[in-house]
Amino acid sequence: SQLRELSEVIDRQVIQMVRLIDDLMDVSRISRGKVRLRLEHCDLRDVVKSAVEAVSPAIENAHHTLQVDIPDSPLRVNGDKARMVQILPNLLNNAGKYTTSGGEIVLAARQENDKALLQVRDNGIGLSEDKLKVIFEMFEQVEEANERGQSGLGIGLSLAQSLVQLHEGQLTADSAGLGCGSTFNIRLPLLTDLPQ
Numbered sequence: 001s002q003l004r005e006l007s008e009v010i011d012r013q014v015i016q017m018v019r020l021i022d023d024l025m026d027v028s029r030i031s032r033g034k035v036r037l038r039l040e041h042c043d044l045r046d047v048v049k050s051a052v053e054a055v056s057p058a059i060e061n062a063h064h065t066l067q068v069d070i071p072d073s074p075l076r077v078n079g080d081k082a083r084m085v086q087i088l089p090n091l092l093n094n095a096g097k098y099t100t101s102g103g104e105i106v107l108a109a110r111q112e113n114d115k116a117l118l119q120v121r122d123n124g125i126g127l128s129e130d131k132l133k134v135i136f137e138m139f140e141q142v143e144e145a146n147e148r149g150q151s152g153l154g155i156g157l158s159l160a161q162s163l164v165q166l167h168e169g170q171l172t173a174d175s176a177g178l179g180c181g182s183t184f185n186i187r188l189p190l191l192t193d194l195p196q
Helices: 002-031 044-061 081-097 129-134 143-147 156-166
Strands: 040-043 063-069 076-079 104-112 114-124 170-173 182-189
Touching: 002 156, 040 044, 040 081, 040 104, 044 063, 044 076, 044 104, 044 114, 076 081, 076 182, 081 104, 081 114, 081 156, 114 156, 156 170
Parallel strands: 063 104
Antiparallel strands: 040 076, 104 114, 114 182, 170 182
């Protein structure tokens, strides 16, 4: 049984290491202009569904509640679906990581004027005003998360922002302060002249 437990620990660490290396490689490619998006008309509702599938095990393991709120009508954007699916799990995993067990996370999608808005909200540890100014910088970490043993390497948000910008969009963060949760907003140009 001890060998099985140690093997499971090694498996988890290897998976984590592969993800970190992949993220670092993506950051390097983006900074050198080597990332080419495979743009197509896609419905953000499908992106949301794929992202939820990817993060469900981690959300369930942390005993969080994930509420998904998507519209009945399509939210079409010109995007690389695989890359967009990479962005949302990053934000959802962060929300889960920085929220106390049993917390609440909301993933919402809607139209906001001529933009599509994807929003990830949590009732976790929140962000100070100082952190809101630097949270998307490479290797930036939240001290409160370090104290809880939940910190990553500070790569994910920088990568997510770069990928959103490649889609001519904007990724922003908001928080009322420490202990007040966080909200991450992705705004992307909406394709409004397509037939339903």
